[in-house]
Amino acid sequence: MGQSNSTPKNSSPPPTPPPPPAGTAVSSLDGLRNASQWVLSSTNKALGVLGGAIVSVAKPVVASIPVPGRKGSSLPPAPPPSLSSQMVTWIRKNAGKTLLGTLLLGVAVVAGSIAYKSGKAYHRELKKLRVVRGADGSKREVIVITNGASIEGMVLALDLDNRGFIVFVCVPDSSRADEILSWKRADIHPVIVPDLSNETLTGSIESLDVEAWRSCMDANVTGTIQAIQQFLPLLKRTLSLRRPRRSPRLILVTSTITGNIGLPYQSATCASQHAILSIADSLRREVQHWGIDVVCLKKGIFTTGGSRSDKSNKTVDNKPEQPGLACWRVSPLEMLKSMFKQPSTSEALCEATFDVVIATRPETSRAVGFGSLAYSFVGWIAPNRVLDWSIRRTSMARHSSLAINTTAAETF
Template identity: 25%
Template sequence: MTDRTALVTGASSGIGEATARALAARGHIVYAAARRTDRLQELAADGIRPLGMDVTDDESVRAGVERIITETGRIDVLVNNAGYGSYGAIEDVPLDEARRQFEVNVFGAARLTQLVLPHMRSRRSGTIVNISSMGGKIHTPMGGWYHATKFAMEALSDCLRLETASHGIDVVVIEPGGIATEWGGIAADHLREVSGSGAYAAFATSVATALSSETNRRRNSPPEVVADAIVKAVAARRPRTRYAVGFGARPLIFAKWLLPDRVFDALVTRAIGARS
């Protein structure tokens, strides 16, 4: 794996940072991309190359890919990790915010994939890793727009896998469960702001409390669990199409597959102590 080049988006913290470190430890030349390069300085000190990139800005994405090709001549691994969780009742969330959620979580990853694919095809090899979520297979209250983006990433990844297989390119979906990052607190704050008053206030408060609770923070898995799964997928001759990792991912995805919808609804509602 020495001298293979990897691009990791959303690398300033959490899963992205852990993944950049893990790939670098395996000998990759790693470009760690984020909007704020000041948050990448610790990675730079360890030999990882910081890259300013806003995945919703086409010029920024193009410039980033061009820089990597100019400096290394190749992109072997793309990890589409940039994203965030915009929580709020569907009735309350402004459509501009819903569109922004899709711009970051779906269209940003799709555009970067479009720009990277020609370089992978020319070498007839490459791995695209799309960070979805167990939220791409299950549903929870107040997360409608977030879940919609992750369901979309699941479908796009499946179609992309079929399209690129004959070109020697693997497409892998990672479905993290509960991970100890800033994600839960940010989602909870946004939820309180959007739906903390009005018709859904009680429900929103319960969900926000569950998202940011100390109990959740203690039981969630470290981001290195996800990074290890990504490294495993990248190193595999024939990687699995999906890796469900982290707290709750496998049992909840299985429960969603097994249970009738209304039974799963009741299970999720009780689990978060929500009340409508």
């Protein structure tokens, strides 16, 4: 067997020989071999003593450092995670549940909206039953529209006829009367009232003729007062009737934008609309003890398309179609689309007028139609400087556009 230079697995290293006594010279070969081990052993011992000293000094210093959340620490504890971060963490961990919940919420919103539209149509049909009719089903309740020359007056007359009222429409001339007669509605009767003006006067206060001012005020203010004076005695006589069990009422329709905000170059119209609002408040307080109601409907921007009668004069088998019945034939998809479509001002005005007529205790004023609430709020609370700045910017933009168009026309 040959000799092996490998060290046995379980053999321990040879013990370090003790250092030579102090003052003893190292002269032998063994002493030279063990000199490095003596130096290393002395260094390790010194380092151990130094480390223990450092630990003994640093331990109380570290213990005195304030740590958030440690008992007796002067620092406040770390804040808990925010609700948004907790939600984000939960959504990441539960992606499937989040997707399923979102789908169920969407289905619930769609189903709820369709149910709301169906319920609204159902209540609209129920409200029509509150219109008083005779024993033979004939119409009994009468409504007079004094401003039938306007487009909204025409639409309102057609709508009230469909809802079961006898409607008298005041028009300025025979041509408008012939137009109403061409509808072939047996319960819509035109009444010619001369000098019924529906023109909107525009112009600066400096340049607007006084006669134009007088004409506007006569048509909007004086005409309103004359109509009230003519109808009040008739309304007082209806108080003795047992049916309908609703108080007689006057409905005044104004514009929210011209009635709440004084617009430039429309001073005459704005002044007349402001006057009608004041007349409605004064009249309501004068006649309330008689049991007569006065309601002011403040409409927004009126927009329409087509003729005056093509939207409300639809017939089926030569019979007028009741607008409330059509909703039951609409598919759920169409009802879903209608959720995101706001009614026009004409539709809102017709609905508000009908609600006011059949209500037992109608509200004193109501904003109806597109932009009515916004204009009412802005005209009431917005500072005048903000309104002046907004109108000035709008006027400057309009004048710039007109100047560009005029220049282009002159070029060609």
